[in-house]
Amino acid sequence: MKLVVRVKLLPTPVQAAALEATLHACNQAATWAAGVAFEENARRPLELRKHAYAEVRVRWGLGAQAAQHAIKKSCDAYTTLKANLRNGRYGRPGTKRHARASGKPVVFRPEAAQPYDDRMLSWQHQARTVSIWTTAGRLKGVRFTGQAEQVEVLAAHRQGESDLVCQGGKWFLIATCEIPEGDLNTHPDGFLGVDLGIVNIAATSDGARHCGRRINRKREQDRKLRSKLQKKNTKSAKRRAKKYAGKEARRAKDINHKISKRIVAEAERTGRGIALETLTGIRERARLRKPQRTTLHSWPFAQLGSFIAYKAKRAGVPVVYVDPAYTSQECSKCHHIARGNRPAQAVFSCRVCGFVEHADHNASHNIAHRGWYVWVCGAQSTAPGLTLIA
Numbered sequence: 001m002k003l004v005v006r007v008k009l010l011p012t013p014v015q016a017a018a019l020e021a022t023l024h025a026c027n028q029a030a031t032w033a034a035g036v037a038f039e040e041n042a043r044r045p046l047e048l049r050k051h052a053y054a055e056v057r058v059r060w061g062l063g064a065q066a067a068q069h070a071i072k073k074s075c076d077a078y079t080t081l082k083a084n085l086r087n088g089r090y091g092r093p094g095t096k097r098h099a100r101a102s103g104k105p106v107v108f109r110p111e112a113a114q115p116y117d118d119r120m121l122s123w124q125h126q127a128r129t130v131s132i133w134t135t136a137g138r139l140k141g142v143r144f145t146g147q148a149e150q151v152e153v154l155a156a157h158r159q160g161e162s163d164l165v166c167q168g169g170k171w172f173l174i175a176t177c178e179i180p181e182g183d184l185n186t187h188p189d190g191f192l193g194v195d196l197g198i199v200n201i202a203a204t205s206d207g208a209r210h211c212g213r214r215i216n217r218k219r220e221q222d223r224k225l226r227s228k229l230q231k232k233n234t235k236s237a238k239r240r241a242k243k244y245a246g247k248e249a250r251r252a253k254d255i256n257h258k259i260s261k262r263i264v265a266e267a268e269r270t271g272r273g274i275a276l277e278t279l280t281g282i283r284e285r286a287r288l289r290k291p292q293r294t295t296l297h298s299w300p301f302a303q304l305g306s307f308i309a310y311k312a313k314r315a316g317v318p319v320v321y322v323d324p325a326y327t328s329q330e331c332s333k334c335h336h337i338a339r340g341n342r343p344a345q346a347v348f349s350c351r352v353c354g355f356v357e358h359a360d361h362n363a364s365h366n367i368a369h370r371g372w373y374v375w376v377c378g379a380q381s382t383a384p385g386l387t388l389i390a
């Protein structure tokens, strides 16, 4: 299983200047090479190298590896463009949009990602530093940081190329890791149902509720603060709003990592699979007052789902996806479905058999049931191939 791990670099000002000069040089070179590729109609690396390699090395001071990567990047961009044109992303041939996309050479942003291979970049995991090639020579001892779990994954499983990127003035390396998958538990002892919701981010059919009131209160505060800043519409307010959005996203990711870890560990410990709801319905399903709607939209449920999926895959825990329609209105004992079964947001009370439970738990039981059917029918889904975990 392929995983993508992002770590943040902590360069000194001098190192940061060298990285910036390097990224700009690589992208200028790639843009120039893309122009040559366009003119000479040489869009394969081997061919383009003949036309562009020497000049890229001399004019932008790129090393042999960097020059090859710049040229390959240009070729890859044309391959992507060609695929997009074919798929109709730019309209039909003959239209203005299509002509504009196909009628000029590819251009790279000065900050576009640059691939680094093992000869241009080496990792010292113990010291948490990298040694990285720049146009100003090799930088040694550039510090990096990341969440403990991701740094561990990186040290154990990194493979192949990494991308150097600059986002919002900060430097990152995006590395690909090849993670061995656990032996899939082909005879799960039932399923752990996970209900994703507003009041509780995730409730499981075991009765565990993850992150209820405290986080919701914080989410509510964040929402108010952000809307206040947005109304202000000054430069500094915008800057602050952006900063808060980044902070909130990081906190949410951290919480998603923790919740997913606990859910997968619980399923693994008890020899069960995990049943998740397909996420397409979650927004339409929730009939809520306006403030709650915003809170719901701001929680990255898709991210939580993908974290659960990859952690499960690593542990060999099967994951199935179920249709969540009416899981909140269905009685998990007698399966009677009625809107009247939900007298309040948090309460489930069956009109027919009188079964009473916390609404989220009742829903998660239904998801667990449905998960079992999906499994038995052999329609188990697989986790997405590539997940960004940092």
Ligand SMILES: [Zn+2]
Pocket (backbone or CB within 6 Å): 331, 332, 333, 334, 335, 336, 350, 351, 352, 353, 354, 355
């Ligand atoms: Zn009932």
